[in-house]
Amino acid sequence: MVNRSGFFRAALLFLLFFLATGSWSPVLAQDDATTHIELILDASGSMWAKLGGSTRIEVAKDALGKIIDDLSERKGIAVGLRVYGHRTNDCKDTKLEIPIGPMDEKKMKAFIGKIKPKGKTPIAYSLQEAAKDFKKDFTGSKVIILVTDGLESCGGDPCAAAKVLAEKGIVSKIHVVGFGMDKKSVSKLECIVKPSGGLLLEANSAAELAKAFDTIVKTALDTNLEVTGLDGKGKPVEMSVSVLQEGDEVLSEKGQTVKANLPEGSYLVRATATETGEEIFFEGVDLVEDKLTSLKAVFSIARIRVRALDSAGKPVRAEWQIFRKDAPEEPVVRFSGADWTEKALSPGEYTLKAHHRDTKVTLTADAAPGNGETAAVELVFAQGKLLISGLDSNGKPVYTDSYVYKAPFDRDNPDEAARDGGNKHEYSLVPGTYDILVRDHNTKVEQWIRDVVIEGGKTVRKEVSFAQGKLLISGLDSNGKPVYTDSYVYKAPFDRDNPDEAARDGGNKHEYSLVPGTYDILVRDHNTKVEQWIRDVVIEGGKTVRKEVSFSQGTVRLTVKGFEGKPVYFFTEIFLSPAEENDEFVHSDSGENEVSFPIVPGTYDVKVWTEEPRAELWEKGMEVKAGATAAKSFAFPAARVRITPPKKGTEWTYIFVDVFPHPAGEDDEAAVSEAGAEEHIQFFLVPGTYDFRIRDEEERETWMRGIELAADEKFAGEVKFED
Template structure:
């Protein structure tokens, strides 16, 4: 991290604008995950809460202040921007409470947050001021510089002041442009005390006092400040490239809060562009302006903003060559190279030929590299690849590129069953992040259901929707979500035959079978009769099986056994099931009569009234947990309708069963509790 202090209030008076007390103010507060970083063993969010609390305590009641926070609710959502307090007379406890409730967790959509703050302030109709407090750069693929300039241009008197907390040297320019383009101030802070001074500094610029008629005050004549004279030798290169970083050195330091800066040759005292506090160092780096010309590097006293030493510097136009293919296909990745990097935050981008300065689509920071890759736009046409200075968003070099229509074909079956997996193939992959998907016929571009990235493959699989109808399988460019190829497919209703018992005792095992497994992730479940689609209790995945076991529900009642598609959680087959009590007799026309209780070793009378067509019918005695066609003893029956059974000596639940052995059917069953 660079070590940068906060401009003193004396220095502020020399170059900061005065803002009327009549304007409303919105504080845009950083709730991104990086605020959990620590400085001196204390989290940045903890420091910010304390400092904001101390500062708000000094703000007067009646000042119209609002609060917006970003990144406080969701992890990776660039739309996570929330108005916590609309501009209104300051309620200190409520404001401090709102700040303290911001729990960092998300990204940094600061560009959109500033825009929403401006809209909240009706910036097109009234004076509006935004104070942005952030510990990092935009992370939602937006460049805050150009939008901030547009807000300033469109607004009556829109100003954004920026407090950059714990930033690197490279990150300063990315936030400073917000303030510079709106006439505001950019104040970097590295430590807790500096953050407190930075916010106090901004408060002096934004007059938060409510409108009133102040009592006249007679001010004493200020004591003349002693003039400091010292011999400082300041050295800088004779020439530097536009927007490049260069080294400045000085022979000695008067005060650590003095600073070095680069300004146009002959600029008024107190003028500055980017600057560095001298601290206890004797050298540091500055960023050259984006415009060529004659400049001077100055050593400026913090006290009085007086230049103590200067050195001339000529800023010359950087000469950069950039190259890219003459033609690329829509949505494809292609290589870009450049002869040299002026500044790491410069970037390369591809835009329509003749696009306005500052226009960009996808881009790559140049860093210290000389090559990278871009993705071609989704629409064919004439474009140019540009090397753009981060400072001022000025194009330094460009080369033409023709984007031609990519050619690919896609194939899939003519028909598929609802919820079934099916194969898709395509002739070539344009970009690994492109995808194939199935959507209703005629759906808008960008619509998708289940999808698969194409990677470097030429085939994959999709799952058919749960509802029958006409659909399209599409190859979609990731860039612009444009459909490149499609083929029609009809989704047919799945036909599944489900088999299982009509009656069951509570919590007893049930064997269930189905005629076909449509998709391995489909499932069988038992739910109350008439339950909403998607409801489930215990379930089994069908996998590649055609039967499986589930336990009956614990509560008696009417239920449904359902075959449910994983895709869309839609039921394609169901079977009614009546669940009775755990001890209730079950009878399928046998008319089985059995005592409900018996003593150990007691002989009981069993009778029945019905019979089956099978020649092999038996009355069996089994433990209640034995399989249906396992038993302790079994008796073949003929014309008789009664039988005596001797109960086991061991207490517990037993079951008397009327079995049709030929049909492998249980025609009746009844529990006998031996106790």
């Protein structure tokens, strides 16, 4: 009996006719089975591994030769060969060496005989590529037989790849032979066969491999039931097929054609169209061994393809509803699409409505596709034109970049309709309201045009004036000579948290072309990093504003004395005051006794330090005036320490001296470390109390503790080690 769920009135009358005449059993036809098989062979480097008295690849070649002999004697099959890992050692090395077609026994054997393993194991990529090997016009079973001696080695996901092949009906079955692998590894291949219900077989010898091939081929070719899904024009239809016996489901498969080999008996077969859910039942299907029973499930399927266009012929997004002519109250289907979108329905007459959300325009059309037919519908939303040009102060075109957004513009989620660059911009837009940003391509100055209304068939022209004024900036030193500066121009008032920068430049002079407005300018001495602001500078179109920033300099002179007031080598860094922990210095220098250098006027914090003794001093808030010298002397009080090592014969013993603040703890780090083998080891320390640890190369150790040192004091110590 043929039973269709979800049918409308015409389908119900059709069903009642068959029930009335008693013709409810489907026509069963006998036909030759057609099976497409792709062998995928692992030719990775591991196939050279020994197996018995041979190698895995040689055993595989021998077994494949026998199965090729078997297949060549069968009718109604097509065979292809894909190999991976046989050309290069990379993860893209997979190739369909022999396309799926009539068996050419000699060609396939000859090619397999030449294979030399060398590469990786890209199983996932090979399965993905295999999808292209099965042509769309292939009918019947589509089978992959994968022979591998290892797991995926290229980071792919063969489980996911196999699932896609099965769910999309690209293949009917995927069978896998794990060759020369341990049971744990073979079990990891189960996810490849599971989506399609294929076989996973283990082979660890030539005999087991031949047996595995024989089992798979018999499963693939021994068929006594074939169900084919078709529409009213005889075109293939994707479907799912369930076979039941006494209420129990014994088979569930998907595809355009489903084949099976079932025990003799009587069955109920249910075919369900994937797109529409329509069901067709075949009751009392009697299957016998070695005899093919073919069932054709002819579904009532029509298709409607739709898209919306603008007046320039470009696709636009629309919200669609499809209504049956005889039931206009509720749509059969609702959907959204920006280009061609296809929906499967039962044959009949329909009304289509397309709504353009931005313009709030709704268009309608009719379609009446028959069984197996596709009706194509295009609806055109008329557009208006927007012309934009940018002009300078002389009315000449300016190269601009323009961006058109649906109004109101949302900075966090901008709905951009179009963009363009040039002296002029012409846009074709669907009716609606827009905000347009126009930016001078060279100066990056931006202007907005808000709430521009576009109507279908009409043209709107907008001119944006970029009439500019000039701003000239120069930095000068105390002699009136140019200073290299970096300048930054901001829209006034300057907001530190959200600065609106208009332009920036670096050099001895700066020339800016700016749109009229008020600006704040930051000018920074490139070397010293000293900054000066020029506030509220008014720029007018066609006029020039000149600004000079004085970076006239003063002089800093630093003098440093050490032990007994003698000159000492020192280092200095100058910071803008007040200096904070991570600030960068504006000047650094070093020298013995005295350094002098020019610097721009300002208030500074000065850091001075010496290596001997290790000490650091600061002078905070040192004021430097133009043309004047700011001088500062630093004194580093120090004591001199001389340690005399013991002698070994006529040689001085090499010793290591570590100095710790008193009292020294067990885990303290040395403040000063010295070493040598001279008459005495000399160093300088700031006044204080210290512990000295002295060691030699023989790991002998002695301490001098609680050594009090005053400024300019001279301490001498003689080292003695206990034997």
